[in-house]
Amino acid sequence: MKKALAFCVLATLAVPLPGSGPYSPVRVNFARDDRYERGRSLFAGEVKMGDGTYCAACHSKNIPLDRKKLQSVQPDLQRKVEDCIHNPDRVNGTAKQSDMEALAYYLAKRYRL
Amino acid sequence: MTFFRRPAVAILVLSAAVNSWAASPWLPAPGKLTVIETYSNDTFTHYYPGALRGTLPAPYDQFTFTTDIEYGLRRNLTLDLETGHTKTFFRGNTLGGISDSLIGLRWQVHNGERVVFTVRGAGIIKGTYDLTHLSNFSPGEKASGGLGSGILGVALPHNFFAFAESGYRIRSHPVPQDFFGNVGGGYHIKGFAFTSDYQTSRSINGTDIRGTVPKFAPPYFVAALFPATKKIFGAVDSGIVYSLRSGLSLGFSSSTILHGRNVGKKQIFAFSVGYTFPGRGPHF
Numbered sequence: 001m002k003k004a005l006a007f008c009v010l011a012t013l014a015v016p017l018p019g020s021g022p023y024s025p026v027r028v029n030f031a032r033d034d035r036y037e038r039g040r041s042l043f044a045g046e047v048k049m050g051d052g053t054y055c056a057a058c059h060s061k062n063i064p065l066d067r068k069k070l071q072s073v074q075p076d077l078q079r080k081v082e083d084c085i086h087n088p089d090r091v092n093g094t095a096k097q098s099d100m101e102a103l104a105y106y107l108a109k110r111y112r113l
Numbered sequence: 114m115t116f117f118r119r120p121a122v123a124i125l126v127l128s129a130a131v132n133s134w135a136a137s138p139w140l141p142a143p144g145k146l147t148v149i150e151t152y153s154n155d156t157f158t159h160y161y162p163g164a165l166r167g168t169l170p171a172p173y174d175q176f177t178f179t180t181d182i183e184y185g186l187r188r189n190l191t192l193d194l195e196t197g198h199t200k201t202f203f204r205g206n207t208l209g210g211i212s213d214s215l216i217g218l219r220w221q222v223h224n225g226e227r228v229v230f231t232v233r234g235a236g237i238i239k240g241t242y243d244l245t246h247l248s249n250f251s252p253g254e255k256a257s258g259g260l261g262s263g264i265l266g267v268a269l270p271h272n273f274f275a276f277a278e279s280g281y282r283i284r285s286h287p288v289p290q291d292f293f294g295n296v297g298g299g300y301h302i303k304g305f306a307f308t309s310d311y312q313t314s315r316s317i318n319g320t321d322i323r324g325t326v327p328k329f330a331p332p333y334f335v336a337a338l339f340p341a342t343k344k345i346f347g348a349v350d351s352g353i354v355y356s357l358r359s360g361l362s363l364g365f366s367s368s369t370i371l372h373g374r375n376v377g378k379k380q381i382f383a384f385s386v387g388y389t390f391p392g393r394g395p396h397f
Contacts, residue, residue, distance in 0.1 A: 022177040025350035026297060
């Protein structure tokens with residue numbers, strides 16, 4: 001009887017526990033890259049670049065952008081973006097070089113150029 | 114126990130290790146350095162010996178401090194380091210030390226507007242804790258090796274996102290090789306991110322416990338085989354992280370092991386504090 005009891009205690013205590021170390025939950029840090037986010041916020045008008053309108057105001061409805069159209073101007077995309085920003089009838093503003101790049105980067109990614 | 118009574122000493126040994134096998138498909142911007150300190154508590158009373166269920170006479174506890182460091186080397190390449198200090202407590206017995214550490218790279222091979230795919234490779238460096246071959250409360254398997262995985266991330270409309278990972282882990286003999294993976298989703302709004310996922314790890318070889326009761330004598334299972342034991346589990350994680358614009362982040366997560374084989378039915382709570390240098394904002 002004592003042997004059986006001892007065996008039961010031993011069996012209970014000696015069962016392998018996880019043993020694979022401390023459990024660690026999945027940690028996912030959702031974050032789009034900064035350049036994309038900057039370009040998106042400039043395009044959507046969340047960050048103002050000038051006294052006029054913002055990119056999405058024209059390019060969402062009146063002059064919608066599409067992949068084909070953008071592909072045809074892709075080599076010159078950044079200059080086109082600059083023209084749009086400087087045009088008094090459009091954005092009528094200025095943007096830093098990094099913002100220009102961010103806008104072009106956003107468009108390239110958004111429309112899979 | 115002394116370790117936890119001496120905060121100063123605790124801080125000194127924070128450069129130790131933890132077994133976190135999962136990783137994020139989204140990478141930090143180049144030049145960004147993030148440091149996350151996590152304190153976690155694993156506890157259980159019920160366990161799964163082989164295909165059976167059992168109950169311990171007292172709870173098993175494990176306390177772990179983890180330091181995670183990630184550094185954006187390039188836009189599509191990140192260096193990761195994970196290390197920590199862990200300690201187990203069971204019926205007045207205790208074992209602890211630097212836990213198994215990870216050092217690895219994540220390479221984002223696809224970075225689309227909504228979908229990212231990242232491959233990961235990491236080396237595992239065995240910790241400094243002692244293994245017990247007489248009882249059952251080793252802090253880990255104390256084995257070096259490596260792991261590799263593919264991680265998918267999808268940005269969904271209305272601030273939702275989804276992720277999945279599938280990988281394989283190889284460690285030195287006699288520790289079994291494992292398949293591991295997870296699938297989950299999340300939601301982020303105004304600095305808060307909520308995630309929930311299912312995570313699994315499945316040894317594809319190793320020593321199983323068979324029969325109606327474990328047999329602890331050759332040719333059956335003996336206590337010295339603990340690190341070689343085949344382990345399978347499925348768990349659910351839930352977490353919340355609040356990120357401030359300053360770069361500081363605070364997190365809490367809880368996990369429950371739902372099913373398994375040769376593992377404890379753990380309940381895990383973890384608190385984390387992180388800081389990102391040089392903080393958020395454009396960096397390109």
